[in-house]
Amino acid sequence: MFTLEVKKLSKVVAFVLLAASTTYAGDVKAPAFKDKAIDGGVVYKVKDGSYAGVYRVNTQVDKATVKFGRTPSAKEIKAGDIDVRYDWQGLPDGKGSVERGDELFEAQCAMCHGDMGTGGRGYPPLAGGDIDSLKNQLIHPENGDEPPMRAIGSYWPYASTLWWYVKTAMPFPHPMSLSDDDVYAIVAYLLSVNEVQIDGKDLDDDFVLDKKALMKVVMPNVNGFYPEVNGKDGAMNMKKFLSDSSNYGTPTKRCMKNCPTGKVVRVKNSLDSGIEPAVSQKRDLPKVEAKSGAANSKYADMFEQKCNACHGNKVIAPVPGDKEAWASRIKQGKEVLYEHAIKGFQGMPPKGGHADLSDAELKGLVDYMVDKSK
């Protein structure tokens, strides 16, 4: 009986030993925290005239102070200082109503971002979802998993960023074209469709957003980010976080034998067919394509620069060469198309938003598009 027990026990021990025989090559040597770079990595120094032991350097450079250029004027600095920091540094005065923002959005934004910023045309949605959705992990769509929604109201921590980005990067085809008042109006509209409140109240149509009101906005997801970078210890917080790689799943040991593995998961729905040009390893001569007359027009470049952002995407505007889309338009006659191009029509702002283009250039562009689409 006793012997049998021991035999059993030794079998169990042997099994445990076998299962536990995962072996590691040991910790990979890391610098001490105080010697690490702010990103948790290595700081390389110049020693004996060599940087990191691999690049020779001219050490005279360190002793010299080189001075070129000049001091810019206050006016020059101010003209380029277009950012708005999260503490509102840089926010100019101005005002605009939700209603005015709605009009501007319909005219200049909705063609890409969808009605009320709901997206749907490949461009980012600007509204939708809530903070709770941020916990979603889309692992098993077949089981009904939903993705997290990262729109302005559900994700962005600061409204300052919204003002800054609309002012300096939108509308996409012609940024830096909106007045400060128009930016306030669009921001008011976007806050309203994202159901962001000011002083505990929804922003209704006649609400007028100004600097004072905007500076009161606390975005719903303001506390949704880490590490804390805003205080005086911000940079040190980053160093601590990045130096502890368990924060992001990076190990510090090399498993060498009997390491944990998993199942083999293969490509199910390949995206390869959407690649342009198709991936190929053939070493043959390229096919020569016939040049079309229209493509050589001097308006081809201008189209690329000024029109293609919208007219290159058929869900926004008719694409040159799409004969079906253009047939009914060509039928209206060129004078009508010239007028639409110059004065604006439906989603298209006057001159496509490019006030720098002459009427003659607009007509040339219309001719170019029509020629390509006949």
Add this chain to the structure above:
Amino acid sequence: MKNSNKNTTASRRGFLKNIAASVVAAGALAPATLRAGDDPILIEEPEWGKKLGLPVDKNLYGLPSPYEHTVTRRVHKLLSSGDMYASVAMCPIQDLEGIITPNGLFFSRSHGGVAQVDPNEYRLVIHGLVEKPLVLTLDELKKYPKESRIHFIECPANGSTGWRSPQFNTLQFMKGMMSSAEWTGTKLSNILKDVGIKPEAKWVLAEGNDNSHMGRTLPIEKILDDAMVVWAQNGEALRPEQGYPVRLLVPGWEGNLNVKWLKRLEFGDKPWHAKEETSKYTMLTPSGKAIRYFWPMEVNSVVTSPCPDKPWTELKAGDMVEIEGLAWSGHGTIKGVDISFDGGKNWTEASLKGLVLPKSWTRFSFMYKWDGKPILLSSRAYDDAGYVQPTIDQEVKSVGVETIYHRNAIVTWEIKANGEVHNVHIRS
């Protein structure tokens, strides 16, 4: 996808002509000198050996051989925001050799098109919490003492289509949001000696002058460590896609932080929280909270030969072959690469080869006798900062599958008995 470097090229190029020549030769000349199986390419002088080539004044800016026309950047509609302006063109890393990317193949990511900047109207303004604001023309900037460094630049979204499952079966689209070059410019610290940073300055806003006016916040520690303003890549002026005439270079950090078309550096006491460090380039974890300001590109590697684009379909069982790949780390220098043939259960050390530089692509190599049986081939890099490339399970357990950015889990190729190579995940 057969590799056509061998006799297939010859047969396609001049099959009929060579047959005719062989018949004539066999009849008129000594038959023994031209047996069946002799390669006509070796027997006949090729056409390029019997006439003049192109004059040297043709293509004064040189072009690759027209036969290399399939080696290009490539795009995919799903990887853009609705158009080809806020989009990315992927680098064909499966076709690259060594650790330098030719300038025309360097991956191209922009947020509002590739700005076309007139170098005569280029100005760099440095202001904010500094003793003496400064404006430099391009010529003035280029008078600062120069340094050249080899560094990769990688978009933190590289490999992001693989968070949930493998979706591409081509290396170009799995890992092609990165490239590497020798960059030439001046260390920012050289310029800042004259400018003088005020003690309360802790952060810098770097801003580009493109359509998106790309703004990103950087900590002053990085600016003073190894950040550069650069105007050249691989010996020539920056390409427009890389920010001509001047970009910021922050070695090892997110591609997006290497601000292109650099116009302005503003020093401040707080970070800015720009759109690309709040709305994007933040890592949403299963807690519902997101990691922000994740600057470095972590240790990473991939086997480039074989890969789905460069399979072993021409190999026979028993052939000795080199397994080759790329390893890189934004945290430091690659110390070594381990390689596995059984899906990550057991690992053995590969060799590093060539230049092993900080924050640079590094080549690794392993000589392997393939027995013609299926294998699961993986690589795992580690660096001198102490970090080891994670398994898929290790990474996902920590940050989930919705971070979009900073995916550096181990890549595995399933090599089938016929030599085809497929992108697979090993995950629980």
